[in-house]
Amino acid sequence: MARAFLRRLALSLGVVWLVTVLVFVSTEILPGDALQVSLTADEAAQMTEDDFARRRAELGLDRPAPARYAGWLLAAAKGDFGTTIIGKADVTEVIAYPLRNSVLLCLVTALVAIPAALAIGIAAAYWRGRAPDFAASSGAILGYSIPEFASGNFLILCFAIWVPVFPAVITAFTKDPPSVLLGAAFLPVLTVVIGSIAHLVRLVRAGFIEALNSDYVERARLAGASRLRIILRHALPASVIPALNSAALYVAGLLSGIIVVEKVFGYPGLGLVLINAVEKREVAVVQAVSLIAAVIVVAMNLLADAAVMALDPRARSR
Amino acid sequence: MSFLEVKGLGVGYRRPDGRLGPAVIDAAFSLAEGESLGLVGESGSGKSTLARALLGYCRPGGVITSGEILLEGEDIRKLDGAGIRRLRGGRVAFVPQNPLSSLTPHLRVGSQVAEAVRIHRRCGAEEARQATLELFAAVNLPDPAALYDRFPHELSGGQRQRVVISAALAGEPRLVVLDEPTTALDKTTEIQVLELVRSLRDRFKATLVYVSHDLNVVAEMCDRVLVMLQGRVVEQGATTRVYRAPAHDYTRRLIAAVPRIDRAAQAVAPAAGGEPILAVADLAYRYATRRRWPWSRGADDGRPALAGVSFAVAAGETLGLVGESGSGKSTAAAVIAGLIAPDGGNLRFAGKPLPTLASARDPATRRRIQIIFQDPLSSLNPRHRIEAILARPLALFHGLAGAAARKRAGELLGQLQLDPAFLDCYPRQLSGGQQQRVAIARAFAADPDLIICDEITSALDVSVQAQVLELLKSLQRRSGAACLFISHDLGVIAQVAARVVVLRDGTVRETGATAEVFRRPADPYTRTLVDAATRGYASLPDLPGTSAAANGTEP
């Protein structure tokens, strides 16, 4: 079992390394270099060749690409993502608190979404073909068909403007303590839960139906086991496995949702930082955020693999 | 009052359009305490549905529509939820067909049996554990304490079935319903499990309902037999009476279609002398395990699939290759066909060395060696009409196209007693037997000198099997092609092959004339196989003509 897990771990590290190559190549090598990318056309027009050369030398952009990549990778591994080109701010400092805030939002969302998805998926499977199933399936399609920026603004309209229970825009500051941030995060969390739960519900439902139709559930039922026992002991663990196997997709969807709601509600997280950085072409920040997100997705996937191994003895000996 | 009495039982399954399709129609029978009843029929006959109904249960989508099921005078259809749960696994127990899929994969086998014990004996955890260990011992599982903590996938097929049987015994049932309990097992394992079931029945004085498609097994296990056809009971009575003097025409055909090794069939014998069409010598093959890392070498674990296998097939003859699962017989077929390259040994075809992979063989050689696969549906491309399926080899090997190809394809279907109108059908529109006959037609379309048949009838019902085998033999005689016939069923081999090679664990155990080998096996393993295959014959009558079923039409 330990060997199987170590193998996954090594594969995951390989994926992260490939992501660093992709991030670096797509932002610094293919389009030219970070300096050209970050300058507007007006600024570029005012600069002479000598100015370019001097700025490049300042930023270390005159070195060959592999050397720059190696330098960037080593620094990033130590948590140093360089400085922004325009404000010369330390990127690590720029993203530290927003990262904390986004992780907080992610955790709360997952804590709400996962149990809810399990409950809805199982109810839909248990009463399949009947009203609860129809409601869950249609609701799921509606949930992931409506973009988060639309449902988020709709919630603002309903619960901040028409019935003013929550603030329309979050007034919390980046460095506020978690309790303040969470107090303001009800609508954002609700928005992401609605948008991201659908996929999980469908996976759990399908997995549970498969388990209910299985030979082992039939055997247990014909051995006189009660419904509750069959559901909890025999069917449930097996039905979670397909959902766990596509955990990477779910986490990726969750992160996308978080980026959007941060913009919609003005939540001071990494998503807002990212959007501003892309607009200003702050390459170092975009690189850092992409890398962090990839590490989170890969790590969650690894965690899901471990959970599958815990639930399914066959996965352990594989 | 009988122990079990079923009256006017009907079961239906909900179809996609919402209506009920009948699966069991007006079934009635009764059974005395301690008797055993065999439910016999082919696939789709409703025998498994009837068996499940005895526990007041239907598969998802099914409903019991009518009738009474009286167990010791009490109608189990009238029981409430708690009553039916006490009945299931208590007075009536169920043993399913596939022991691997019937055990919950993420639970230890001991705890699954203990669960049944706790439900029906209402005892504590420790007591249930002791009872489970006793049950494990009762079904002859080795080292019960160690097995208790294993997961289902860590057990062998026979062990799993013993675990499932022990779980069924947990509630000390009066009636045990067994649904094809040995179909997923090898013949030699099947004997042991049957032996166990019989000894347990005697010990616990339980009444048995035994579902099987295998008439031999039913003859051996059951006092009474009930024959089903398309949801209806067509005949029932004492096993010896039904087998010796079947009243219904269908029963007669079913019994006649059972392939038997004690009956001299007109097997296809070699033409006079000459060089063999195929000679393999010292064939070796080992499954490569998938490399875990790019730099690591594939580890060789487990036994080789083939080790030093040699045999020859004479022109025009049928050579049987017989063995249990894992014996390497299908690997041998894949090597000779050119699907996989062997790790050692050499192949000669018509006197010349045969390149290993099909892609390395010249087109004429590819034409001369054809293979027919086990699963008829997946061997035909579902997106091609039968005409296109047959036209492809005709175009590739004989340059036939258009009307000429269609005419020839129609003739081939005719030789297999299929309506040429099937040319415009898709494979899915045909029954399993018809699909397999199309696959045979495709192989013969190439006009081959050697046909490899890899378990071609094991997915078919017994009456269809008899028909397919007869057609294969007649086509083979007409074309003069030799045949390498691979099967796990000695009866089938006896019917088609003049000579036989017995394989076990990738090595040849015995070779010789089929009649001789099966009558006087020299190797102890062959003897075990022959013993297993001849069980239950005592009650099978000698009805005239084994080919009676071949002349009948498929249902």
Add this chain to the structure above:
Amino acid sequence: MRIDPFALRKPAALLGLALVAIHLVLALFSPWIAPFDPTELVGGRVDPPGGEFLLGTDALGRDYLSRLLHGGRMALFVTFTGVVAAVTAGSLAGIAAAWFGGTLDDVLMRLCDVKLALPGILFVSLFITGFGESFGVLVTLIGLVYFPGVIRIVRAQALTQVNLGYVKAAQLRGESAFSIIAREILPNTLDVVYVEFAIRMSHAVLLLSTMSYLGLGLSPPTPDWGLMVSEGVGQLAFAPWLVLFPAVFISTLVIGLNFGAEALAGALGLDASRGHVGGT
């Protein structure tokens, strides 16, 4: 395609197909249907719905109905082009990976892993930082985002066939790899490809409109629903329709695509959730 007519007669399927059809007609014919030029300043600022401007005007005084009718054109064109490219290339690559295996398979699978690690919005942001938001870049990015996922699905479907009798029989007849892929494997993969196309279209429409909303996709003055929502947010309190109308247009299109994909999958028999029927 073997279509099961029963599955298409369900209300959800009909609703989905109808929504997609309406949106297609609007996108194709909006220049003739729309009463005004969507970029011309024809009315007052934020006129409420009713009167001369059926659905009011936006903050610059442009006719909102005309903008809504035009709002799907560009997005559908970009996503359609990108998704067609992704599904075509992904299908071929997926079948090739399944058939040839080996290094090609390994390389493509690692590619999929890398893409899977980056959420769509981040993937697009990364490239937009370097390349800007031009039309060509957006089409390419939509193609790149969905390419690996299609490979995965199609590869899995093709892998189930590699060991089936009809493929082995073709191999033994000496058919070329091209012939085996084109004649034997591809026809049995197309069902999955069609469904995949419908699902990816819905994802792509969502992704592109989200990018536009965030200011990283289509740029003004192109009429686009995502952009219109972001432009209307400022007036949410007193002119909520500026946000609600485009939101309804996007949502109905995506709902239509999803119900349509579901219906297609059901009609092609790909829905695994149906209980099994019959048997002995």
